Amino acid sequence: MRSLAFLLTLLLAPAIAVAGVTVTEVRTWQGPDHVRVVFDLSAPVSHDLFILDGPHRAVVDIADAELAPTLVDTIRDEGPIQRVRSARRGDGVRVVFDLDRAIDTESFSVAPNEQYGHRLVVDLQTGPATPAGAGDAVITAASAEGDRAPVRTADAAGAGDFLVAIDAGHGGEDPGAIGAAGTYEKDIVLSVARRLAKRVDAVAGMRALLIRDGDYYIGLRDRTRKAREADADLFVSVHADAFRDRSVKGSSVFVLSRNGASSEMARMLARSENRADRIGGVSLDDKDPEVASVLLDLSRAHTVEESLAFAAKVKRELGAIGDVHGSGVEQAGFAVLKSLDMPSALVELAFISNPEEERRLRSADYQAQLARGIVNGIRAYAAATRPDLRLAGGEYTVRRGDTLSEIAVRYSVSVDSLRDANNLGGSMISAGRTLQIP
Numbered sequence: 001m002r003s004l005a006f007l008l009t010l011l012l013a014p015a016i017a018v019a020g021v022t023v024t025e026v027r028t029w030q031g032p033d034h035v036r037v038v039f040d041l042s043a044p045v046s047h048d049l050f051i052l053d054g055p056h057r058a059v060v061d062i063a064d065a066e067l068a069p070t071l072v073d074t075i076r077d078e079g080p081i082q083r084v085r086s087a088r089r090g091d092g093v094r095v096v097f098d099l100d101r102a103i104d105t106e107s108f109s110v111a112p113n114e115q116y117g118h119r120l121v122v123d124l125q126t127g128p129a130t131p132a133g134a135g136d137a138v139i140t141a142a143s144a145e146g147d148r149a150p151v152r153t154a155d156a157a158g159a160g161d162f163l164v165a166i167d168a169g170h171g172g173e174d175p176g177a178i179g180a181a182g183t184y185e186k187d188i189v190l191s192v193a194r195r196l197a198k199r200v201d202a203v204a205g206m207r208a209l210l211i212r213d214g215d216y217y218i219g220l221r222d223r224t225r226k227a228r229e230a231d232a233d234l235f236v237s238v239h240a241d242a243f244r245d246r247s248v249k250g251s252s253v254f255v256l257s258r259n260g261a262s263s264e265m266a267r268m269l270a271r272s273e274n275r276a277d278r279i280g281g282v283s284l285d286d287k288d289p290e291v292a293s294v295l296l297d298l299s300r301a302h303t304v305e306e307s308l309a310f311a312a313k314v315k316r317e318l319g320a321i322g323d324v325h326g327s328g329v330e331q332a333g334f335a336v337l338k339s340l341d342m343p344s345a346l347v348e349l350a351f352i353s354n355p356e357e358e359r360r361l362r363s364a365d366y367q368a369q370l371a372r373g374i375v376n377g378i379r380a381y382a383a384a385t386r387p388d389l390r391l392a393g394g395e396y397t398v399r400r401g402d403t404l405s406e407i408a409v410r411y412s413v414s415v416d417s418l419r420d421a422n423n424l425g426g427s428m429i430s431a432g433r434t435l436q437i438p
């Protein structure tokens, strides 16, 4: 492998030397545990990345390349980066990141895709920031001081809660689908995910974990890893994709299938979602994902059944808000739903390729409605599978044909407490009214 790489370097080297490479753009994306720096290139490069200390610096030497200093001059105070300098060095360029602390770094090249050309990606790691790690740190600190019992103080309030992992699709380098009016899927889904998290947290007995809470990219496998490490009870990935037929609209809900897709659209969407890592810029020589998923296959059949039940509830709630696409829950081989041993679904809020839906997706009111629909589905699922939870709080908007007793059953509360919480005299309720769930 090593000699093959060497051979390739030899083969590629003359071509690069003749061509000379231009760095055309430099972008930075700041995540909770890393800053990603992306160099757009006119052709592939060979490069070298190393760390220096006293003072702390990360240095990238790019061979046979040109970079206009103005591309990096403006990068200031981003995470550990204080500023960035560049200088010519032989036939190439040296880029120096002045850092405020010692950090780990990683770099890799990314091949061109539909959105970008050749790229060099440099990740400046600023910390593990995994929920498990954070909890452990609390325990260690408490024990060391010896003044407290080693209790998981950070999690104490939420112990036993129903934890919902909310995954806003795409982010950072990967904008997701782009609407005709220029709306980015990554922005819409983050906004809805945040609204959804607030609503989940408002229900006593439930707690939200935002997998992504900013404009940065997380690899598909890291998304599931984060949910697993936090021991989430449920995983919801939120999207608003494009379809080639711009008249197609409506919300849809998907779950994982290992045996092919349930429709042409499901297949198309899974294909485009699974490309995200190539756009977002993740190391292509990533470790084999199948090891974990083979073990998880044992519990997979049950999980798919559970996922279907959960997805059906979400779809029913979304149907009360607006159009839904198709008659049921669809299945396809979505990478972001693999390696998950918890019920999981991917919600397409609407099709951003449909001009009317693009406009609605931008509205705060519609985003709030979607979040409420999804939280109602989550709540209905949680109440059905975990009757011990005694979920309290939240609200429900009455639909035509609803009865108080049905709503009471759905939320595991009594009709009387529902009446009390909403000052209802009789059993008549009008459609459109928002009920407080006790």
Ligand SMILES: [Zn+2]
Residues within 6 Å of the ligand: 169, 170, 176, 177, 185, 239, 240, 241, 273
């Ligand atoms: Zn998407």
